[in-house]
Amino acid sequence: MAVFLKANWEHIIMVNYEIDPQILLPFLPNDVELDLFNGKCYISLVGFMFKNTKLFNIPIPYFGTFEEINLRFYVKRKEGNQIKRGVVFINETIPYKIVAWMANKLYKEHYTVVPTKHELQINNAAQSIKFEWFLDKRWNSIYVTSELKSNRMKNESLEKFIYEHYYGYTKIDENNTEEYQLQHPSWNIHKVLNYTVDCDFETMYGQPFSILNQTQPTAVFIAEGSLVKVNWKRTKLQFSDEGN
Structure with a gap:
């Protein structure tokens, strides 16, 4: 399978909030459903480094290393006996117009x-x-201090749930969804010692997410990261009202 994008993802911070599922329903692509952990719905503010980016194995000169900030939530899709766990991005923010233009x-x-x-x-x-x-004439930020040593994620843990979704789903319109696959190993995580979050969620992501301005994170994680591959193939999902 052809690989569209390769890059090292490093210092992957996940600031995780419990959220009312009703807030996410308008952003939910067709043919997937919300993926819950112990009956709770989560959304994550994410910050990480994109490094040594290549498109179709060709390095991107000058623009291959940059920061990304995104807001994402968690979904799953049933395909026969398989359950595909994935993410939906509300927004992904980077500093380079050419890279954003290509992705969009x-x-x-x-x-x-x-x-x-x-x-x-x-x-x-x-x-x-x-x-x-x-944004809006001020700097927003995520800051984490963690132990330098790292450990494997525990099975059945919240951190494993948050990090290990290996599909992405894009809402094209009300009836059409595209599915793509990410490839990376299970990441080690560092114990977080301290953190601060300074994000104007309403200005950044819109009024539906203003509630996060008054919400304390449930948990904050940071992972080492690794080489990540994003497959070129995207599957267009046919309309179905099952599982929604």
């Missing part, structure tokens, strides 16, 4: 462009990573 044009994604930056500090025992993005 080729894949009908929801990329927007704002200035971004990051700061990484590492000592013998801990690391600190801060992602920032400039």
Whole structure:
């Protein structure tokens, strides 16, 4: 299967909020359903580094390394006896117009462009990573300090649920959905020691998500990351009202 995109994803912060499922229903693609953990619905504010990006194995000069901030929620799709667990992006934010244009044009994604930056500090025992993005005349940010050592995620844990969704679903319109697959190994995670979140969710993502401005995260995780591959093939899902 042809690989469209390869990149190293590093320092992957997940700030996870419990959310009312009704808020997400208007954004839910056809033919998938919300994926719950212990009966609860989650949405994640994500920050990470995109490094050494290649399209069809060709490096992107000057624009191959950048920060990404996104807001995503979790879905699943039943296909025969298989359950495909995936994510839906409300928005993905990066600093380069050409990269966003390509993703939106080729894949009908929801990329927007704002200035971004990051700061990484590492000592013998801990690391600190801060992602920032400039919106509405001010810098928003996610900041995490964690242990330097990492460990495997525990089975049946919230962190494993959050990180291990290997499909993406894009809502093309009310009746059409596209499915694509991501490839990466199971990531190790670092124990989070401290964190701060400064995000204007309403300005960034719209009024439906203003509730997150007054919501405390349920949990914050950070993973090491790895090489990630995104397959070129996208499956167009036919209309079905089963499972929705």
